[in-house]
Amino acid sequence: MSKDCIFCKIVEGEIPSKKVYEDDMVLAFHDITPVAPVHVLIIPKKHISSILDIDESDAENYIAKIHLAAKKIAKDLGIAENGFRLVNNCGDAGGQTVYHIHYHLLGGRNLSWPPG
Secondary structure: OOOOOHHHHHHOOOOOOOEEEEOOOEEEEEOOOOOOOEEEEEEEOOOOOOHHHOOHHHHHHHHHHHHHHHHHHHHHOOOOOOOEEEEOOOOOOOOOOOOOOOEEEEEOOOOOOOOO
16 A cells, blocks of 8 residues: 555545445446446556556456456446446556546446547
8 A cells, every 4th residue: 555645535534425336456436527327437456556567467367357347337227238448547648646546437328539
């Protein structure tokens, strides 16, 4: 855990969140500034700054679990059938604003491409 990371503080329960999924490795919660009717953030409980910091063990464990969680959440929130987007921003130019790897699960409307 990183003591200055907002997502680590959410994992630790220091900052409240509206959780939609939790297991031993992954936490998912509603984004506080949603850009779609469904906008959930999915994070590993372990502090990993970005995709560039993932090692083989992280990929096999945390990243796999995040994808399985995304599948379950999409089904549970009713967006799996019509489609959804799973996005990860990496680095400043990629739009990453919190340096704790996270995925945005977006759905509930038609999403345009390119995204921005």
